[in-house]
Amino acid sequence: MTSLADLPIRDDLRGLTPYGAPQKSVRIALNVNENTHPIPEAVAQSIVEALAAAILQVNRYPDREFVILRDSLANYLGHGLTRDNVWAANGSNEVLQQILQAFGGPGRTVLGFPPTYSMHSIIASGTGTRWVEGTRDDEYRISPETAVRWVTETSPDVIFFCSPNNPTGTPLSLETIAAAYDATDGMVVVDEAYAEFAQDGLPTALSLLAGRERLIVSRTMSKAFAFAGARVGYMASHPSVTDAMRLVRLPYHLSALTQAAAVAALAHTPEMLAMVDDIRTQRDRLLVELPKLGYTVHDSASNFVLFGGVSDPHALFERLLEDDIIIRDLSIEGHLRVTAGTEAETTAFLDALGRIAR
Numbered sequence: 257m258t259s260l261a262d263l264p265i266r267d268d269l270r271g272l273t274p275y276g277a278p279q280k281s282v283r284i285a286l287n288v289n290e291n292t293h294p295i296p297e298a299v300a301q302s303i304v305e306a307l308a309a310a311i312l313q314v315n316r317y318p319d320r321e322f323v324i325l326r327d328s329l330a331n332y333l334g335h336g337l338t339r340d341n342v343w344a345a346n347g348s349n350e351v352l353q354q355i356l357q358a359f360g361g362p363g364r365t366v367l368g369f370p371p372t373y374s375m376h377s378i379i380a381s382g383t384g385t386r387w388v389e390g391t392r393d394d395e396y397r398i399s400p401e402t403a404v405r406w407v408t409e410t411s412p413d414v415i416f417f418c419s420p421n422n423p424t425g426t427p428l429s430l431e432t433i434a435a436a437y438d439a440t441d442g443m444v445v446v447d448e449a450y451a452e453f454a455q456d457g458l459p460t461a462l463s464l465l466a467g468r469e470r471l472i473v474s475r476t477m478s479k480a481f482a483f484a485g486a487r488v489g490y491m492a493s494h495p496s497v498t499d500a501m502r503l504v505r506l507p508y509h510l511s512a513l514t515q516a517a518a519v520a521a522l523a524h525t526p527e528m529l530a531m532v533d534d535i536r537t538q539r540d541r542l543l544v545e546l547p548k549l550g551y552t553v554h555d556s557a558s559n560f561v562l563f564g565g566v567s568d569p570h571a572l573f574e575r576l577l578e579d580d581i582i583i584r585d586l587s588i589e590g591h592l593r594v595t596a597g598t599e600a601e602t603t604a605f606l607d608a609l610g611r612i613a614r
């Protein structure tokens with residue numbers, strides 16, 4: 257029997273484990289920060305019409321430059337960005353992979369600040385980039401001084417920030433991003449997958465792009481746009497950075513169907529984002545209700561909450577699963593993470609938790 261270990265796989269991949277958030281069929285799935293609201297019927301209809309038109313031309317390769325999609329994304333982002341500042345791929349994970357293909361790779365390093373999005377280090381290993389870890393301050397924050405200290409000590413080729421940070425929910429200040437940028441000659445990436453869920457007035461790194469040609473802000477349609485299954489992620493940067501992406505992307509990487517669906521969804525941005533306010537309300541409710549049940553919470557600017565004071569995270573995870581509710585165990589001592597769902601889902605989670613002895 258051949259197993260992975262018997263194959264002539266790259267030495268640096270030996271012994272690694274793949275991304276593995278459990279995909280279970282349960283009644284209430286609050287484990288991978290999806291937007292649990294289905295997309296509105298009218299928008300779905302309009303996407304289907306766009307797909308129907310696109311399918312008639314799938315005998316041809318799609319627009320390799322996905323110009324209409326880049327226009328739509330630039331228009332959505334604002335901040336004076338145009339199509340030349342925008343790049344997209346099959347999920348922001350692919351965007352991040354292309355960034356490391358272009359700016360990381362063998363002999364190069366990427367600095368991250370755990371606990372953070374597990375895919376950041378997995379994409380590093382996939383691209384042969386060495387993952388280097390900095391540390392955070394109290395409450396998972398990163399001060400400008402802490403960031404600069406780690407940048408100076410490790411001289412990374414790429415820095416991965418995540419704001420708001422997954423799995424902690426912590427937003428990152430623009431001062432920290434700007435300070436890290438000034439302290440490095442490398443690329444600075446800010447993964448803003450959850451930006452739309454931040455409290456009003458919280459700034460985005462998009463406002464730092466002007467004059468910073470080594471800064472990249474990555475976004476996704478997976479979360480706020482309820483488009484996780486369609487796989488559309490994107491980034492904003494100086495136009496020369498998108499030229500780097502063209503060197504590593506596979507030709508025609510965004511299918512005509514993906515482009516059509518995304519453009520149609522973006523044409524309905526207000527309806528697509530209508531649920532974001534509801535989700536923020538449920539997030540705020542979790543922040544208020546979890547402490548009443550005796551748990552501690554970490555401030556969150558995203559659509560999930562990391563809560564502590566869990567005596568046995570694995571046992572609580574399994575106990576909730578018995579109630580057909582799945583949340584996330586990220587192996588952070590005494591902690592679990594829960595996604596803010598619909599009002600009914602959030603209620604079911606809180607009720608179940610209330611019934612379980614701490």
Ligand SMILES: *Cc1c(COP(=O)(O)O)cnc(C)c1O
Binds near residue numbers: 422447475477487
């Ligand atoms: C969910 C998530 C993404 C989204 O990845 P896609 O490939 O766009 O679905 C990216 N970054 C972080 C931090 C996330 O939590």
